[in-house]
Amino acid sequence: MSSLLEAKGLYGGYGGADILQGTNLRVETDEIVVIVGPNGAGKSTAMKAVFGLLRIREGEVLYRGEAITNAKPEQMVRRGIAYVPQEKNVFPSLTVRENLEMGAYLMKGDLSKRLDKVYTLFPKLAERRRQQAGLMSGGERQMVAMGRALMIDPQLLMLDEPTAGLSPLLIDETFERIKEINAQGIGVLMVEQNAKQALSIASRGYVLATGSNRHEDTGPNLLANPEVAEMFLGG
């Protein structure tokens, strides 16, 4: 059986020199896969390339064995791939509920079941459904952003630094939610700065440096790898 997502030998960037230098990624349905690496390693770029937000010059992206290289974001969403950008990931002047509705823009039919599912995962969003997202705290916004992505009932959820700027308490909670989401059978691919914590919940991890794979292993093994520890995890 083919993998949920497989990216092979990606080269590409923002139009100038290639930032990705032969990046490989793979995600299985039941996995949480984490990409770590130093600043400028091309972690976010790799995510954007997979989701069709920038041009892949060479290499291919397969989703359940089907080529989706350079497909438009709209087609990604239709296939069940959801992406949460790192910054500016809510619609600030829309209410929480409207933000969630926008996530399901392409979905036909009644939204109440999808909304209920998101509200069950994030009860706080149900309480705040009429509040403007722009007026919420960073942690709450992150919930709105993830909730928006989950409205399509994705099979693959891509998160770009979901814990950036959050307090340690909220970081813990965010990772708990990600585990719950994954337990529902949703594959998760995420970029994380909090490498230690992220790798501890990860099925597998990739260490990227200068746009190519440096290490690939299970979460615990990467954590135990002295070279990785020295490079990115602060000893």
Place this chain on the structure above:
Amino acid sequence: MTDILQLLVYGLVLGSVLTMGAIGVSMIFGILRFAHFAHGDFMTLGAYLGLSFISAFGLSSWWALPAAMVGMAAVAVFIDQVLYRRIRRTQPVILLIASFGMALILRSLVQLIWGSDNQTYASGIQFPWRLDWLGGLRLKPDHLWIMLISLGLVASVHLFLTRTRLGKAMRAMSDNMDLALVSGIPAERVIMVTWVIGGALAAAAGVFLGIDTRLHPMMGWTTLLPVFAAAILGGIGRPYGAIAGGMIIGVSMEMSTLLIPAAYKPAVAFAIMVGMLILRPQGIFKGTV
């Protein structure tokens, strides 16, 4: 006292006209990120389309409104498809200059087709009602209609923006274009609807102006400055701000005639705009600039 009340009525009528234009300018800026300089001439063309419709069928003046709105909605979408769409991915300033060119084209076209003399929807003078319970305030039926219809159109836009999926998508795109794209919101569809609404409301502004005064090829162009002032005052990219901005500018312009000659009315709008840009450039409601 009655004088002030009378000027307030004129101000609200002018404010209704400006609001119709400013909502469109604000929406177009919110979605497409450029100041649409042809908006004044959208008003003019709309007014003339209405004129041709009522004279062709021998109808009374108010029939110009629906005809103009439908006609201009179509024209706006057409212009977007043949001109603006092709340069959408370039810098906003290129779109701005292109819209300036479109303004000149439309104005010349109006002169070519309808001539450059003043025209009116209906000849004769409409007698105002005298409202004794309001200190003898005079109110023309047309003025009342302009205010009521504006209110209705504003309410419709509000319902569209808050109750419909497409309306919410429009606000979402104005908020955060990249996230809208990532969510799978079809940008081109939303842009098309933006032009439909912007064009129809501009036509309404033109017809209101034509009913209140007369039709002239320069009518929209000379109204563009106060329309921009209203959009900026309300916080550009915020349609609700445009309503507040339109009313404030309209009432200020009319009230100013108590103190200074009426010829300075546009200068009042300009002064408010400049003052606002210095003191609170984000507008009353925080704009998206």
